[in-house]
């Protein structure tokens with residue numbers, strides 16, 4: 326198999342606090358292949374953003390990577406000096422955040438911001454950079470890009486600004502784009518446009534995408550594979566169609582059943598009882614065990630490790646642990 | 657059988673967004689107005705859930721606030737159980753006020769952080785003189801129980817609860833004056849899907865138990881489909897379409913309704929291709945002429961640019977404001 330573009334192994338992120346150390350990510354492992362779109366889902370606080378922040382080296386101190394490693398094309402990037410990491414950010418890994426205003430500087434025109442990014446990372450002339458910027462804006466669907474490029478961010482609507490941010494993230498032709506809730510601040514009708522634009526343009530440039538979102542619908546349509554996080558641990562990862570249509574982890578099944586759809590006929594939505602534990606009160610054994618409809622003794626004492634499943638899927642649940650599968654008494 | 661509880665007729669709301677007087681004089685500008693809601697009419701029947709959907713800024717919350725009396729209408733009338741709510745005297749208004757409540761989008765901002773949960777829930781009861789002393793405490797315990805919390809939670813503060821639990825507290829509070837009608841403005845938008853399912857199920861159970869009537873506001877069409885008996889689709893402060901709940905999804909009539917439905921991501925992975933939505937919601941300060949949807953509408957013609965369409969009987973038990981539908985072009 327070809328070497329993955331990004332490889333995350335046993336990643337642990339901790340936040341020291343006065344009342345003890347909080348473990349926000351606990352031995353999370355996954356790969357992203359070249360040109361692939363990996364969706365990342367999970368409840369608020371599950372650790373999605375922290376995973377993205379760890380990859381681009383933006384965990385805010387005193388938070389720190391306390392274990393594991395992150396490799397970009399085989400090369401360790403979790404222990405780089407800030408200067409080296411800055412060169413990777415923007416150049417090799419682009420970022421799109423939820424709020425377009427935080428990524429754009431209100432004091433500079435769109436032209437200034439995009440050409441500056443291009444010239445910081447690529448050796449091209451001012452004129453060439455400007456032409457590239459116009460082409461990019463055009464590609465993300467800014468009408469009359471050549472005229473609008475000299476406008477300031479506040480002259481654009483929310484949807485247009487998010488397109489500008491995508492253009493900015495792609496300006497230096499990165500290999501990986503991390504998009505954290507890129508459409509949550511936008512309108513329903515505009516969300517679909519933005520996701521389409523992002524997917525198309527990344528595909529045309531061969532960039533891989535890590536797409537973080539609450540919205541399973543968006544993931545179902547956009548991602549090749551999806552990773553489900555629960556309380557800082559990976560519950561399930563696999564091809565998006567398999568995971569969405571035939572979830573194996575009890576948490577994923579609950580999550581899928583709780584989403585109302587446009588065609589379902591059931592009167593009541595499936596609901597998962599209770600709430601995700603706080604980081605300082607994660608139960609022993611499987612983190613999901615107090616809420617799990619299929620819980621059994623072993624779940625309360627031993628943490629389930631991700632098990633390879635058919636079709637390239639991995640599931641961290643004792644129902645699928647080797648011994649349980651051999652005994653085949655649950656399900 | 658359908659007995660109207662809320663009747664909204666010709667409701668409009670304008671906001672004065674002019675610059676300060678001196679600036680206007682210096683810059684020789686007139687007053688400027690934003691039309692948030694324009695000539696909206698609909699009826700909500702007793703025991704049903706009527707939903708309002710539409711993009712951000714389409715006027716959903718403004719309508720909700722006018723209905724519960726948090727905002728004066730600029731024009732039009734709202735009747736509750738046959739009685740006009742505008743221009744009603746204090747005493748009558750007070751007895752009406754007890755009969756409806758509101759639940760807001762943000763469970764973090766809508767509960768007073770310095771009050772015990774028990775006092776938050778009891779507040780509507782106290783305001784309307786409905787319970788005293790030990791009786792209040794018992795009633796609060798019963799309400800907490802009803803929404804899936806426990807009587808012991810009355811002594812805790814809002815910050816000790818998760819988002820979903822806080823929304824349950826807000827619901828318990830809304831129920832405490834035993835209202836008939838509850839306005840729910842995006843009650844689950846701030847919550848995770850798994851928590852959302854808990855709250856939506858709870859709201860439906862309570863509706864059955866207490867014969868509640870809901871005005872349910874959301875921009876999530878899948879949620880609305882799950883909850884609503886009838887749906888009003890708002891565009892730039894105007895009602896584009898009112899339709900029977902399930903019907904809107906099988907037979908959307910207004911081009912904007914169709915566009916909204918086409919934009920919903922497909923969780924079933926049926927292979928349906930989402931259509932790209934053209935354009936963005938225009939500026940409400942300077943709305944397009946004629947049908948305000950015409951710049952984004954695939955069926956627009958010259959008439960749509962000049963004249964404003966009125967809601968007409970859709971032939972499927974609802975109303976549609978669109979010339980293309982009226983002329984049989986859509």
Ligand SMILES: Nc1ncnc2c1ncn2[C@@H]1O[C@H](COP(=O)(O)OP(=O)(O)OP(=O)(O)O)[C@@H](O)[C@H]1O
Pocket residue numbers: 340347349367368369370371372373374375376385388604
């Ligand atoms: N600076 C910090 N100090 C302490 N804990 C933190 C800090 N930043 C994040 N956390 C904790 O780490 C956990 C994961 O946070 P993260 O932001 O990754 O969640 P998320 O999955 O992105 O959630 P959301 O959907 O709400 O964005 C949370 O429990 C959060 O409280």
Ligand SMILES: Nc1ncnc2c1ncn2[C@@H]1O[C@H](COP(=O)(O)OP(=O)(O)OP(=O)(O)O)[C@@H](O)[C@H]1O
Pocket residue numbers: 671672673690691692710711712713714715716717718719875940
């Ligand atoms: N107090 C106000 N002053 C000026 N303009 C206002 C005021 N309140 C609302 N508006 C404007 O009225 C329009 C309708 O706003 P409203 O809050 O009703 O929209 P909404 O449909 O609830 O949107 P959202 O989905 O974002 O909550 C918007 O253009 C808004 O900016």
Ligand code: SF4
Pocket residue numbers: 574575576611612613614615617618619620621624629641642643644
């Ligand atoms: S390991 Fe046990 S508790 Fe955890 S998800 Fe699987 S069955 Fe449920």
Ligand SMILES: [Mg+2]
Pocket residue numbers: 373374375
């Ligand atoms: Mg996040």
Ligand SMILES: [Mg+2]
Pocket residue numbers: 716717718841
């Ligand atoms: Mg609103």
